[in-house]
Amino acid sequence: MISGRMMTADINPADSLNPNSPLFTLEKAIQTAGISCEWVSMWNESVCLQIDIASGRSSRAVLISEQDAIKCLEMDFTKIRALGEYDAYEVLGEDPCIEVSLSVNSGPTSRMLERIPGWEAAAPANPRLKNQGSVAITGARGEDWLAELGTPSDRFDILSGRGSVTLRLKGRQNKTYGEALAFLESAGNAILFEVDLKYGLSFAFRRMRPAVATRFVRRTSLNAAAPxxxxxxxxxxxxxxxxxxxxxxxxxxxxxxxxxxxxxxxxxxxxxxxxxxxxxxxxxxxxxxxxxxxxxxxxxxxxxxxxxxxxxxxxxxxxxxxxxxxxxxxxxxxxxxxxxxxxxxxxxxxxxxxxxxxxxxxxxxxxxxxxxxxxxxxxxxxxxxxxxxxxxxxxxxxxxxxxxxxxxxxxxxxxxxxxxxxxxxxxxxx
Structure with missing residues (x-):
């Protein structure tokens, strides 16, 4: 997900793209799926396709860059939904997964997850990727789901692009949006609390920045006098x-x-x-x-x-x-x-x-x-x-x-x- 949107009223931002841009192919696929989308020009003059991801009775705008467009052609956006006020997305289908971005409350993320027993590096032989990986969290009661704590998936990087740590809840088939949100809050918060209890690592669900936060800023007249x-x-x-x-x-x-x-x-x-x-x-x-x-x-x-x-x-x-x-x-x-x-x-x-x-x-x-x-x-x-x-x-x-x-x-x-x-x-x- 990209920030820095710039509004354009009279010019179609897509006019500046190469006619063979994969964004046009993605636009056609999104429209065929019945999903709302529009072109957006960014502050650096790049062009993105804004896609409205379902989120209960509302939707959440996600910006797709030309660089990510080819990867997005492999994604079925009709089976993706954003969850609540969290930076979280659920993928439906045969391999359901909820992934939520985490903010870190107990210091820098570097090497923190490596302290947890069971940490597996994504590419042990590559020094540049040594901090990437995940920890599998499983149960002993025959649960039909498991969790992973680690670096974001490629799909989540495209949808969000925020944060360096995510929690994934995999395998649970949630029939409704409300059921998925409730599962994320109950199971996800329980996992994070016990990670804090056992390893002293404090994480919290990252929230989407509310519009109210930017709207309510006290206005004061600028004092022109020197201090x-x-x-x-x-x-x-x-x-x-x-x-x-x-x-x-x-x-x-x-x-x-x-x-x-x-x-x-x-x-x-x-x-x-x-x-x-x-x-x-x-x-x-x-x-x-x-x-x-x-x-x-x-x-x-x-x-x-x-x-x-x-x-x-x-x-x-x-x-x-x-x-x-x-x-x-x-x-x-x-x-x-x-x-x-x-x-x-x-x-x-x-x-x-x-x-x-x-x-x-x-x-x-x-x-x-x-x-x-x-x-x-x-x-x-x-x-x-x-x-x-x-x-x-x-x-x-x-x-x-x-x-x-x-x-x-x-x-x-x-x-x-x-x-x-x-x-x-x-x-x-x-």
Missing amino acids: TLPRLQYAAEPLSLYRYARSAVGMPLLEFLAYYQVLEYHFYRYSQRDLLDKLRNELRDPNFRADDERHLSRILRITRQPGRGYGDERGQLKSTVRYCVSEDAISDFFSVNPEVLRHFSAKKQAIAGLGPVDPQRKKGDLADSLCERIYDIRCRVVHSKEDGGGQVDSLLMPFSPEAESLRAENVLMRFLAQKVLIAGAIDLPA
Whole structure:
């Protein structure tokens, strides 16, 4: 699979090809099979044929280069389907196989697989290919399938071209797309977990880059001024949490929680200020009487402390955001980030249970409604348990579509965390 597509509107990219190019033969074969395809011009002026591979009720675009076209003529694309959000493909037929690209979480891949007993090099006599090979994984219960962990097959290289390690599940006849995806997730994840247990090698299914990841990027006006020495000193602990959030690339749940902890760090300070304002207003009331138990009870209710800080956590979050971020600043944020605005205001929300937020509502309501939303998400991320912590379908689980949609929420969370850090800063000695 090739990246770097360049759109062309008026010119057919295929016009630049040699009339005898194998891509034309492949195009005819693909069209005869009833599969959608189109010509694509690349950034380097090469031409590819884009083929739409079936993937459940949708499809996945695969780009075929002229170099790979001859090999593709030997492939039956009607018997190939992409699986879920993974960089994975299933080949149907007499020798069924699911192959998925793996990302490596425990260091460089070079020589890692060679540590696993049973490793067989693809070409032992060729030094240039010494790192290529596979490990066969079989069972002792009469299973009708086996697995292989190793370098990608030639077919997978054409379809994907990503990663240097794949997992292959061979021999299982899956009748439906859903059955194949479920088998990949259950059996594949079990294999990778036990490889980690036994050999200390951590792999994970490589996922296709979601469109949401590229769509939700905070827009900021480019600062034309040269860098200057800072005038402010930021609290070390929340600044460390902020930097942690910024480093959580590809982990939206972790990023969200780190930004939330930046806000949470300041709860005590700003909820106390909110409390003092309420107490001051009560005590300044000309009708307040120290000998009236009802008046004293109001004071007690205001000062009640269910936890750290003053008021419940939801109230402390609102106090912190209201004190540090103006309504105008929040409105301006949405004005310059239209993609994020569309995410928040959509009638059908990407995260179940959340309602749309209208940035055009009257001032005084926007910050509170956003805080309600933030707190609800925080609870769904933190309370990841079945027993007493909510229903299973209410959890925000890693790698789920809902978790991926947190990327838009995190654009706002980053903005709020920055504002809170600035509000809590002190002058830096010259």
